[in-house]
Amino acid sequence: MADVPTSILVTDVGAVATKVGLIDLVAGEYRLVGATRTMSTCDAPHDDVMMGVRQGIMQLEALTGRRLLDSKNALIKPTRLDGDGVDAFVAVTSAALPLHTVVIGLSRDYSVLSAQRAVDSTFAVVEHTIAVDEESGRWGTTASDGRAGGPSAAVEKLAELKPDLIVMVGGIDGGAVAPLREMANIVAAVGAAMDESQRPLVIFAGNREARGDVAERIGGILQLRMVENVLPKLDQLNPTPLQNEIELVYRQRQVEKITGFDKLAAWTEKGVLTSADAYTRVAEYLARKYQLRVLALDLGAAATTLIYSDGAQNKRAILEETSIGYGLEALLDRVGLEKIMRWLPNSFEADSVHAQLLNQAIHPTATPTRAQDLTALNAAGREILLHSAGIWHDEAKLALGDSELILLSGAPIARGSKPTALLLMLLDSLDTRGIFSVAADSVGLVPAMGAVAAVNPEAAAQALENDCLVTWGTVFVPQVTARAGDAVALTVRVEPQRGGQLEADVKLGSLELIPLGEGEKANVEIRAERGVSFGEAIKGSTFKREVQGGTVGLMIDARGRPLPFADNLERQREKMQQWMWEAGA
Amino acid sequence: MIEFIPQLPETRLSNTVRIRRERRLPIPGEVSGAIGMRIGAQDILARAYPPKQRRALSLTRVIGVREADVPKRLLKQVGDPVEAREIIIAKPISMGVQRLVYRAPEAGQITAIQGSWMIMDVYGSPYDVPALYRGTIVSVTPRQGGIVEAQGALVQGAWGSGKEAVGVIKCFGSSPDAILDANVLREDARGSILIAGGVTSAALERAHELQASGIVVGSLDPNLRARALTLNLPLLATEGFGTAPMSTPVFELLNALNGQEAALNARYQSRGRDASRPELFVPLVLSRMQQSDEESEAKRPAVAPNARIRGICEPNLGRVGTLPSELVLKWVATEAGTQLPAVEVEWENPPGEREAVPWTNLELIG
Known part of the structure; x- marks a missing residue:
């Protein structure tokens, strides 16, 4: 070789x-x-x-x-x-299968939240969290009837669950140790009450001063691993050591058991990487190479992965409980059918969509052959993405809305949905604004290219860009403050480099799809009318830019954000039909 | 043309098959069977004593005793049984004239004490794992359960509501799309496994009321799923959700088994090591049992010319047919415009109808 x-x-x-x-x-x-x-x-x-x-x-x-x-x-x-x-x-x-995890910490707003975010970025599902500061009296030892000294419902729930992993967090480095001793007592007591064959592994990622006390209490009962504090200082997050340890546990306890x-x-x-790890490397590579903020999505049949990379920092969320295959049953339970139906025209019957989504969960290998079935799955895809992106909503620093390249991989592409239909799905659910490009994983091997890079980076980069990624085109989502109607929101002039010119008036509240083929470039001039702006990044009422075409072309979305939903379901579904027509979905 | 023919998922449907099923306790307990023992469907194979409730509390906060003092104030230790109202910990107060105590809320056992924290299990009812499959115990895992080998007819389903039961098969309707309605259910539904193409909401409630053992339908109205999951009545859907009728061979086999005692295991876990398909099993009478390898479940249906297949996706959900004698996959454009590898299937109903069906939308049945 x-x-x-x-x-x-x-x-x-x-x-x-x-x-x-x-x-x-x-x-x-x-x-x-x-x-x-x-x-x-x-x-x-x-x-x-x-x-x-x-x-x-x-x-x-x-x-x-x-x-x-x-x-x-x-x-x-x-x-x-x-x-x-x-x-x-x-x-x-x-x-x-994911690691079923319980997070136990001293404070919900700090340690528990930090740990939960770290867990969310791995192949682990947080089944339960316990936070001291949430309970009336430490550890919830005030009973529900208000009598002091009653049992703790939160701890009792932990005792009833059979998690694979308990993540213990709390305290900043050098902070008080006593509360962590008590937390260790709880975990040890719960562990001791379990049958030996069912005891979970514990990772302690809290105040490093408490390690000795935690080990003393837990070490003889449960397998215990120590990592750096997830929150060493109040203003300093350190999720990586915990994430790495969870990844290691996942590989040892779940992946290697396949x-x-x-x-x-x-x-x-070089061993077997998790798809999410490999995909993160791809997102990071693209972010660095093109100096873009990349949002990489994988709508898998068993998990949904979101990766955000600006080249310097990566953020990841893996959701195992809702997915476009096995997870559809859980999605229906979580959001309800009506939320999914709002993304479908009135010609769709609720019962038949309901049955189709449940059957897809039973037979995730099946590939719907009718356009209506793919449309119904894409409606569910919107709710999955809305739910998934919601994980990061409270993180001010992480604005998915400013992504410059959206990369889509996963089952919807494999099932053969039209690119325009999937692009509309992304626009409806991701709240990305401004101007951005969209590309898709045409053969389902984009995540794996991150692993190829470990043996031959050049091969990974060239195969990725030559054959795995398909550019769908460029999307422009302006800020709309005016009310939708017949008024013109934008005047668009497109001058493809091959020659010719195209002008379009885009109405407020509408979408406009302008053809611009794969590999084609065009100079675009967009003039904003009253009530419309280009966002903070672009000043003035006119802006010019060279854009790249693709399978879809240039999509202008003047519907405004957040999306203007109609006040009742029937009208919303009429609106949805209109949006689908406009987007060519 | 595509030269390589990939694997297909499968559903087992057989009038004589030898199966092995693991019967396991959710928590360690006692196994009452032994290897080689013949066991009836309702015989108890293993028993555990799960707590009715697991209480967790801080003794420090209960009576204000310091963690270091907990051991000397405890009147009970780990593993000790306690009666309701029995004192677990006591602390002298008022110069020793009085004492502050914590009493057991109910009868149970102290399972763990660590520092100031105590876990106490409140006694519950025993949890029994019956054999469910009438047959022979071929393996025992101490404290956990065992494996039963049984021979008989097997119908695997697509979805199950959970739970399991034994009952007598009672078929309703003369066609695979007949819907079971409440007005045909009488007292004799008690203890029966009701078989029909579909079921109405009223019939589902009535079956529960009459204490039917279970229900097997072709397809389940998706609106009934949530209710079915809450009822203590195992329900199995052979095709899935919607209105597709029960597959003809499934319907025919179940009708041939009408009146026989069956085990309905509606547990459904879609993936992972504990993945399980819901199933209905009808044990053979002893005299007809054989030890032929041909009948072992391990001999699975294979992708082969003329193999029997079933559609797993609309518009062919539940339709049964055969693969062609010359197994060739070709790219075809679907109604949605997607190019997919497909095979020409000959459907059984209507007889002789041929259609190019995407390979991914088929499963083997047999």
Whole structure:
């Protein structure tokens, strides 16, 4: 094998689909020469992750005519002189079950919130939180009837749950230790009451001065790990050590338990990354290379991932409880059918949408063939994104609204929804404003390119931009303060570089789709009318910019933000039909 | 043309299959069966004593005793049983003339004391795990449960409301789309597993009222899902949600089993190591049991020419057909305009109808 592998087989094992791709040098540039998608086989009745991976590879062999597996179904590595085989194998996965987690801390607004955010960025689900300052009397020992000294409902709930992980936080470094001792007593008591086979692992990420006391109380009963304080000072957040430790626990306790995982890992050079880790690297790479604030989304069948990167800092949220496959049942329970129906025209019947979403949760591998079914799923996708983005709403520093590149990956693309329909889904749910580009993961391998970068960064970058990412185009969302109606909000003049000119008046409250093909550039001049502005970043009433086209083109969204919902469901659904027509969705 | 034929999901439907099912306690307890023992569906295989409630409280705050003093003030220790109103901890007050005490709210056991914190389990009712599947115990895990091997007819479902029961199969309606309504349910529904294409809200409530053992439908009205989840009445949907009728082979098999005792396990976990599909199992009578490997559940349906398949997505949800004799996938454009690999399926109803169906929208059945 050459020092830097030139032919790389890459796989992304999801909970539902296993994607496999082959990267190789073609005319001096790295290209994705083939990609396949098969059913994942991690769960019963197959119970072997390698079955799906091998099937994907066999499909790729049929597609490319290149032998990748030998007669014993082992990977041919390194590449043979006859061209068969590959130099390297790279794998990422999101197929493991999440870690069920309880966060216990001294203060809800500080330590618990900091820890919860750290957990939200990992493959862990926070099932319960306990905060001292929330209870009337420390640890809620004031009973519900107001009598002092009653039992603690919050602790009793912890005792009833069977979490995989307890995250203990609290106190700034050098602060008081006594409250943490008591917290350790609680965790130890709850742990001691559990059967040994069901005891969770504990990570302590609080006041470092309390480590000895915590270890003394918990160490003999539960497995305990110590990491740096998640909140060492009141004004200093330090989530990374806790996140890293949770990632490690997730890999050890969940990922490595996937049947056949050891064989998958043995094929790789650098081990198996989680898909979210790999995707974060991609977002960070794009943010750095193009000096953009990137919002990368993965609407998976078993989890929804949001990554925000400005190149210097990354922020991530992984939501396992609501997803566009298995999580649809939970989504319906969480938001209700009516919220989903507001995104669908009146021609859609509630019962049939309800049944379709539940059936998709039962059969997440199924690919709807009717446009109406894809539209219904995209309506659910809006609610998933609204819920997911809501996780960061209270973080002032993190304004998703200022993203400059939105990257979409996941099931909606694999199922074949129209780009315009998915773009409208993003516009409806993400509240991104100003001018931004949108790109999509056309083959489902964009997250995996983050892992490819570990063995050959050049190959990852070139395959990513040459073959994995498809530019949908540019979107402009001005600030609208005037009321919607017939009034013109914007006058747009587009001069494509290939020649010609197009002018359009965009009405207040409407969307306008201007065709501008893939690879095309155009100079755009936009003049804002009364009640419309371009936001804080752009002064004046006219601005000019060169924009890039794409599969969709140039989309102008003059509906205003927050979106102007109609006052009743029927009228809202009429409005939705109008928006869909305008956006070509 | 696509040369490689990938795997498909599957649903088991068989009139004679040998299955093994793990029966496990949620918390450690006692296992009463032994390997090789024959066991009836309602026989108890394992029993645990989960607490009715787990009380957690700080003894420091209960009677104001310092953490360091807790051990010497305790009258009970970890593992001790306590009666209702029995004193657990006492502290002298008023110069020792009086004492402040904390009494057990109910009978139970002290399960943990750490520092000032105590966890006490209030005794609850025993939790039994019946065999559910009439057969033979082939494996025992001490304190946890065992594996039962059984032979009989198996119908796997698409969705289940949870819970499990044993009852006698009672089929309603002469067609797979017949809807079970409340007015046809009589007292004899008690102890029965009611089979129909669908069920009305009134029939669901009536079945619960009459203490039916369970319900098996083709499709469930999605509006009834929330209610079905709350009822102590296992419900299994063979196709899913909506109005699709019960698949013909499922309907035919269930009708052939009418009047027989069955186990309905409506537990449904969509993914993970504990993933489980809801199912209805009808044990064979002893004299018909065989040990042939052909009938083992491990012999699964395979992707092959002429294999029987079922649609798992509208507009073909629940339709049954066969794969072609020459298994070839071709790219086809769907109504939505997507290009997908598809196979030409011959549907059983209407007989002979052929259609190119996306591969991802099929499952094996058999």
